[in-house]
Amino acid sequence: MKTSIKEIKETKNNFAKIKPLLTDNEAHIEAARCLFCHDAPCITACPTSIDIPLFIRQIMTQNTTGAAKTIFSQNILGKSCGNVCPTEILCEGACVYNNLNEKPIDIGRLQAYATEHAIKNDIRFFQKGKSTGKKIAVIGGGPAGLSCAHKLTESGHEVTVFEASENAGGLNTYGVAPYKFSNEDAKEEIEYISKIGFKIKTNNKITKDDLPKLEKDYDAIFIGVGLGNTKPLKIEGENLKGVTGATEFIYNLRKNNQKIKIGKEVVVIGGGNTAIDAAVESAKLGAKVTIIYRRTEHEQGAYYFEIELAKQNGVQFKYLISPKTINGKGSVESITCTNNKLMPSKNGNKANIEEIKRSEFTIPCNMVIIAAGQEKQIDFLKSIKDLKLDNGKITVNKTFQTTNPKYFAGGDAINGGKEVVNAVANGRDAARAIDKYLMQEAR
Amino acid sequence: MANLECNFAGIKSPNPFWLASGPPANTAYQVINAFKAGWGGAVWKTLGVPIVNVSSRYGAMSYKNEKIAGFNNIELITDRSLEDNLKDMKEVKEKFPNHALIASMMFEKKEEWHDCIKKCEDIGVDGFELNYGCPHGMCERGMGSAVGQNPDVCEKITSWVMEVAKKPVIVKLTPNITDITKAGLAAQRGGANAVSLINTINSVTGIDLDTMEPNPKVAGLSSHGGYCGPAVKPIALNMIAELTNHPDFHLPISGIGGIETWRDAAEHILMGASTVQVCTAVMHYGFKIVQDMTEGLSNYLDSQKMKSVLELSGITAKKLRKWEDLDLNYKIIASIDEEKCIGCQLCYIACEDGAHQAIALLKNSRVPKIKEDHCVGCNLCSLVCPVESCISMINVTTNKQKLIWKEHPKNPINIAIGTSLKR
Numbered sequence: 001m002k003t004s005i006k007e008i009k010e011t012k013n014n015f016a017k018i019k020p021l022l023t024d025n026e027a028h029i030e031a032a033r034c035l036f037c038h039d040a041p042c043i044t045a046c047p048t049s050i051d052i053p054l055f056i057r058q059i060m061t062q063n064t065t066g067a068a069k070t071i072f073s074q075n076i077l078g079k080s081c082g083n084v085c086p087t088e089i090l091c092e093g094a095c096v097y098n099n100l101n102e103k104p105i106d107i108g109r110l111q112a113y114a115t116e117h118a119i120k121n122d123i124r125f126f127q128k129g130k131s132t133g134k135k136i137a138v139i140g141g142g143p144a145g146l147s148c149a150h151k152l153t154e155s156g157h158e159v160t161v162f163e164a165s166e167n168a169g170g171l172n173t174y175g176v177a178p179y180k181f182s183n184e185d186a187k188e189e190i191e192y193i194s195k196i197g198f199k200i201k202t203n204n205k206i207t208k209d210d211l212p213k214l215e216k217d218y219d220a221i222f223i224g225v226g227l228g229n230t231k232p233l234k235i236e237g238e239n240l241k242g243v244t245g246a247t248e249f250i251y252n253l254r255k256n257n258q259k260i261k262i263g264k265e266v267v268v269i270g271g272g273n274t275a276i277d278a279a280v281e282s283a284k285l286g287a288k289v290t291i292i293y294r295r296t297e298h299e300q301g302a303y304y305f306e307i308e309l310a311k312q313n314g315v316q317f318k319y320l321i322s323p324k325t326i327n328g329k330g331s332v333e334s335i336t337c338t339n340n341k342l343m344p345s346k347n348g349n350k351a352n353i354e355e356i357k358r359s360e361f362t363i364p365c366n367m368v369i370i371a372a373g374q375e376k377q378i379d380f381l382k383s384i385k386d387l388k389l390d391n392g393k394i395t396v397n398k399t400f401q402t403t404n405p406k407y408f409a410g411g412d413a414i415n416g417g418k419e420v421v422n423a424v425a426n427g428r429d430a431a432r433a434i435d436k437y438l439m440q441e442a443r
Numbered sequence: 444m445a446n447l448e449c450n451f452a453g454i455k456s457p458n459p460f461w462l463a464s465g466p467p468a469n470t471a472y473q474v475i476n477a478f479k480a481g482w483g484g485a486v487w488k489t490l491g492v493p494i495v496n497v498s499s500r501y502g503a504m505s506y507k508n509e510k511i512a513g514f515n516n517i518e519l520i521t522d523r524s525l526e527d528n529l530k531d532m533k534e535v536k537e538k539f540p541n542h543a544l545i546a547s548m549m550f551e552k553k554e555e556w557h558d559c560i561k562k563c564e565d566i567g568v569d570g571f572e573l574n575y576g577c578p579h580g581m582c583e584r585g586m587g588s589a590v591g592q593n594p595d596v597c598e599k600i601t602s603w604v605m606e607v608a609k610k611p612v613i614v615k616l617t618p619n620i621t622d623i624t625k626a627g628l629a630a631q632r633g634g635a636n637a638v639s640l641i642n643t644i645n646s647v648t649g650i651d652l653d654t655m656e657p658n659p660k661v662a663g664l665s666s667h668g669g670y671c672g673p674a675v676k677p678i679a680l681n682m683i684a685e686l687t688n689h690p691d692f693h694l695p696i697s698g699i700g701g702i703e704t705w706r707d708a709a710e711h712i713l714m715g716a717s718t719v720q721v722c723t724a725v726m727h728y729g730f731k732i733v734q735d736m737t738e739g740l741s742n743y744l745d746s747q748k749m750k751s752v753l754e755l756s757g758i759t760a761k762k763l764r765k766w767e768d769l770d771l772n773y774k775i776i777a778s779i780d781e782e783k784c785i786g787c788q789l790c791y792i793a794c795e796d797g798a799h800q801a802i803a804l805l806k807n808s809r810v811p812k813i814k815e816d817h818c819v820g821c822n823l824c825s826l827v828c829p830v831e832s833c834i835s836m837i838n839v840t841t842n843k844q845k846l847i848w849k850e851h852p853k854n855p856i857n858i859a860i861g862t863s864l865k866r
Contacts, residue, residue: 097785
């Protein structure tokens, strides 16, 4: 049967998984490639220290349930991490096959395969511990909060997660690209994790007014609030219709299952991974997308494989460009930019950006997405007594306890914005510390 | 360029690569295709009183991503009438007069052997192979390996065949025996012109863990089958060498067992074979593999400045000795090429847990270090290392004379002699 190119295009799901779930056969073949290194570098590279060679061997022997247990005992969000981790720079980047110029083991996808098996078949490995009578509040139902809540419940504490949005999951639900992890994936994972027996209160944003009661009702509090809104550029025209922050754009996209309106021509401002996500998503929605970045390609914060993905999706990159004004009557019609040049800095720091005089030019567009970083939740955090902040990030000790001993914290709120897997590791380790803190006398 | 033409006990073929008796050599259609593809000869699927087969018939032993590391079958000899087989064989011989066509046979009675030999010679076969090896189905009826395992019977039946056979006779030996030379010498006494080995090995390739049924399944049951394929090559190499090295054994050998490439074939030949037979590899990949087999072997002979297969035959068998003839003062130790090491540390853990604790890990480096004073030169690290020529075994000069076990002071016999001398 003949199928025209057009037909294929029309039936193609633009947001289909770019790394689809492995079939049994694919998983077994890939697992059999693993060398089973001693003291494996992939484990060291994983922020949650999953015993990767062990779970891969378990997949190979078709002990997939055992593989899932190996993963979940270190990382209860093993499924989202398998899908969204930048494995190229973590476990897979450390795989010794790289030293042999061979393709590293597809660890992320193997992890997704094993965890999917446990979640789909509802095979659970952890139960709520014997009740300690202690109550813990978790502010923020993102990866850090969920990981922390799960571990604390396992230790027998009564945990309530307060989530500001309609759904828990944080980045997994509202931040990561849907072609990596879908809404359905996120929902299933949260349901699976929370079956251990902690409460999630959604649409329940904690404000400074709630704090006295929270402190009274709970023995300890974990802060996993992540970051805030997109930082404004503070340029003319930023309030025009069609101008949006990348975080807000992606939130909206995920919330509406990708059924959102997109401009015909979109300009994305920024050089990080969020800029790439917003750009690729816009392209997949049908827009002609240009990313403008004030520095050069080499200084871009985005991972090389993300940049590659954007290029494959037809995104144009323009470097050494700064936005000056966004123009339009009511809604965006164009953006005026200038060219930059880099001037070497005196003290060996990053080169300075210098605007090239009279280099102004205009790019016509009907949507501008700003991805120049996110705000921190400073106002809320400042309302917590004795909580020390460093540049907006919560200061914690090595057990993730803040300067107010009742409060612990983890995830983007302490690191300023890292990966899901870092948040999971923080939440887990903070839970261990909270348990120790509360149970010092009791046990 | 080396000449691959062979004269094996009087059977001529354009090259030493023959189809072994088995499913690929069942019909004229197959053997003609095989000869067109470049095979030098074919040993026809064993002739006999036609049998009835079961379904399924084949099993495989897989290892990681190798689906067929070992193979077995519970298929019996030909299920076709002698007339059909003879008609097909005649057609092949007419189309390919210069290729070797050998009739494999298995019968109970002397008259049956005689009758078949005559009929085969009438249609022009180049030789015979007596199937004394098949380990399943036929041996229960007093044939196949039941013959091969009993040297007296082996000799007797061979002598029956030799009474009438005008063409060369090869006896195919079973490996399901403690000492292969006993069977080989019996065939020689019976008057055989050559032997071929190994036939398949008693085996069960695996069990379905869901149904707990053995493979290959026949309505929930199975039967032990004949093991072959890549996994059996080491057993074949040893048995061929044992015959080659036996001072009283003088017949040419056709090597069988785990041959898939020219390299496998070269190994069989180095142990003393002068032709080789292939079945499992053809069942896996088809006839085309012979292209590289002939070219690869020819190039190898050229690289060794040899003109024929016979020059290569048996060279390595001479280097296979009894353990007590090996030099106990020869010493090698492992050496890791730091540039090539990828840091998997498989050598470390293998030596640490499985051998002699002679490899150390260093702080701040993934590259392990050999503890030279602990290393016994066992090879294990170099075998587990996934990188080509990263770990090599280096010869250590001991400045000691060659010392074999027979002369070693710790040998109890030498201690006894020493004690008696003292007395």
